[in-house]
Structure formats: C-alpha cells, structure tokens
Amino acid sequence: MPEALTRLRACAPMVVALVLAALTLRLAPRGALLPDWLPFALAGLALAWPALRPAGVTRDDTLPALAVLLSSVGLAVVARLQPELAQKQIVWLGFSLVLAVAAGPVFARFRVLAAYKYIWILGTIALFVALALFGQEVNGARLWIRLGPIQFEPVEVIKLLIVLFMASYLNDTADVIARTRPWSLRANAKYLGPLFLGWGVSMGILVFEHDLGMAVLLLATFVAMLYVATRRIDLVAGATGIFGLAAWWAATHYSYVERRIAVWRDPFHDPLGAGYQAVQSLFSLANGGLFGTGYAQGRPDYIPEVATDYVYAAFGEEWGAIGSIVLLLVFLTVVLRALRVAQRQPDLYAKLLATGLAAVFGFQIVIIIGGVLRLFPLTGITLPFISYGGSSLVTNFLLVALLWAISSERRTA
C-alpha cells in the first residue's frame, strides 16, 4: 500500500473519535467554547497528529484517538460545571496537542532516553526542591508553582520522570535483582539501593508536602514495574508492607490523614462540616441513578472542588451509572491497548516503559474513582483527561504520545 494511503488509514480512529467528540461537545452551553473556530482548529490539529508519524512504520492509532475522545468529554463536563474554566481548558487542550505533535520526532527515538536515567531522577528532585521553595499552599497541600500567569503542578511531570527513571534503571539491573536471594540483605541493598534512594527521596518529600494521592500512585507504579521486571513477589509484599506501616503511622500522627479516614468511614457523622464534600458527591451519584439526570440537568455544583477531584461524581449524576460505566470502559481500553503495546516490544526497556506508563495511567484512575465512590479514602488527584487542570492534561497527552511512539512497528505489507 502506498505511504500516503497508510497515513490516511492511520487517521481513521481519530475520525471516529472526532465524530464522538462533536456529538458530545454539541451539548455544551453556547458560548462556553469561544471563539467558534477554535474547536475546528483543534479538530484539524488532532487529525494531523496520527498522520504525522515517521514513514514506513505502523502504530497503534487508537491511543491518540481515545485521548482526544476522553479530553473532549472532559471539556464538555468542565464547560457545564464552570464555563470560565472551560475557556482555559480548551487553550490547554490546544497547547497539549501542539506539544504532543511537536514531541513526535523526539519520542520516535525514545530508546535513547534510556541513557539519561540520572537526568530523570535529578529532574525529579529539582522539581521537588522548587516546589518546597516556591510552592503555593492550597487546601493544606503544597502542589503549585506560579510562573507569571501560569500555575503548574510539578507532580504531574514528576510521575512521567519517575517512570522514565525506573525503566532505564531496571533495564540495566532487572536480571541481577531477579536472581538475588530475597533474604540476602546486603545484595538486595546493593542492587535495589539506588532505586529505593531515588524513589524514597520523592516519597519523603511527597509526604512532607501532604500529597497522599500522588504518593500512593507513585508507589503502585513503582511496585508494578519492579514486579514486571523481576517477578519477585517478595519485593511487592515488602513494599506494600512498608507502605501499610507508613499509612498507619500517618493516620495516627497527621490530623489531615486522620480526618480523611474518618470521613471515608462515616461521611454522615458531620454532613455539614468535614463530610460535606463526600456527602454531596454521594447525593449527586444517587440523584443520577441508572440513566442520569441529563447533561446540564443535575445539580453537581453543590460539591466543592467538583471540576477536579470530584469530577466523576458530577459525570455520574448527569450521565448516570450507564455513562460512568462507558467512561470506565474507554479508560480500560486505553490501559489494555497500552499493555498490548508493552507485550509486543522486543526489548526490556520499551516493555518496561510502556508497562510503567500504562500503570501510572491506570492506577491514577483507580485511585481517584475509588476515592469518589468511597471504596477507599479519597486522595485528591485528577481524573486523567476529564478533570480540569492544565498540567494534568499536558502530561497525559505526552504520556499517550510516548505510548503511541513506542507502539511503532516496521510496516511489512
């Protein structure tokens, strides 16, 4: 098949996604997505994205398509919740798409990234230090850095850097770690030491900066990658055990963690105070029922932080249990396709990188949705592509762009 035709075919999933995006955004209130030409410009950019792949390869073009579909659903939800934020969100969406397209040539040679493992970990530590020095405290957590008019959330970038670091480090040492006997403390310390040091520093700082959600997310990703690379279940058990002890210690020593757990166990104990947010989100979900109230027909505005942490409750109210399940299905598709990419890689580095990106994306969804549905205590992180938030959107587009690049296979037919 000629090259031009395969490029056209690569756009097919994106066309499907754009049709679905148009159907969704048609519902958005008039004027929320001004100026009128902007959505069309973004659609053109989205269409160019899968077409601009290197010649002679095929890629999993479903991934960028699903990213665009999810982010348009997110835009429709935010436009309904807070129209003034939708204005910002659509600009961030455009920026994310430009960045994803621009990063293409770099990501196409992603295997050279394996050589810079200490750059990734130094970058992580530098971002944490910047956060500690210049960070702004919002709701008791120090998460934001202000750069002129832009606020940005370094932890979102950090989660990508940690995956990059882990993939290159484990690429070098996985075989040695896998064959170290679990009870040999000295050997384990020798080979796992740098990993735990790099990761422990970030965990420590996360705990000091009161960002539990991201700490749990990074731990889960860390354990998943370690297990995939070495198949040592004792490390999984050990890391989980240490985390359990740390969580117990935090629950008894930090009042804000204690409050979160109390709210999780009984939100109706203090429905107008500490439990207000959790109770309102439960009412929202209950009000939505099976089919939902209809777009812009519910009252999710009673929930504080509804556009970020609790966006799933707002979505559940207006799109119903059915809508929420379809949304989960689309998220699951992204994770499954990402794991499929990992499975098909010939080398350990690409395999680990794809697994890590799939893990960080999947666990983030589990942690925030599980928190909103009260499966476990809520830890505030964003729901990828749906929540309002520029840093989150940019990072998740880069994550998908990297996965898409990893999925390259030489075209045979």
Place this chain on the structure above:
Amino acid sequence: MTDPRLLTLGLSAAYAVYAVLVRDRRGAPPARAIEAAIPTGIELTVAHAGTIKTYRFGRRILVGRAPSADLRLDDPRVSRLHARIEMRDDGVYVEDLGSRNGTAVDGEAVTGPRRLEVDDEMTVGAAALVFRGVGAWR
C-alpha cells in the same frame, strides 16, 4: 431519539469494545519473528579449577557464585553476582556488578561497561573466561 447522550454513549462503548477486541489484527509481535530468525548467543571458553571447557550461552550471561548465575564459578573470591556479559546492538560488553574482587580484561580492571574483542581474556576470581565470539544457535 430524544436523549442526545444515548447516541454518544452507545457509539463510545461500541468503539471501545471494537478497539479492544477487533482492531488488533497486526499479527504476531515482530519480536518473536526476529528472535526465531536470528537466534544469537555468546560463546565463552572457561578455564576454572583445572578444566577448560567451551560453552554457548544466550545473549546475557550472569557470572557468579550464586546458584542462579548463568555461569556458576564455585570459588570464594567470586562474588555471588560478579559480572555480566551481554550482547548489545554494537557489540558484546562486560560489566562488573560491584563485586568484591573486581573483574579484569587482559589484566585491566573493568570500571564501566567495556566492549570485548574476540579472544579477550576476562579474569573473575581464579577463573579465566575467553570471549570466542557470537553465533547463531538455539
């Protein structure tokens, strides 16, 4: 249809199911195809404890005293996981894994990954390992 959401939801769900179940018709992963076509490995001659023998290994050899090592050397001067010899895109490299007594190539201590030429002699404890080259075998 009165409710515009149902169209979006139905189509999204159908597309997600299609993307997972149907759209993956790209055949066997290229990794397996390549591996089947060029099975390669490293050949080493090992002189240790009075015997000299030539072995054919895979692409990565862990040398050490541990039972899980690919090349097991029963010698107290050899660390459990002592050194790694591996095939990369541009040649075969030896790397010391932080062993107590170190690894040497032709008498020179190995600090970082070092590229091997055919017939280079590595010293691990009392053993001598000679790199014979790479070949295609199963």
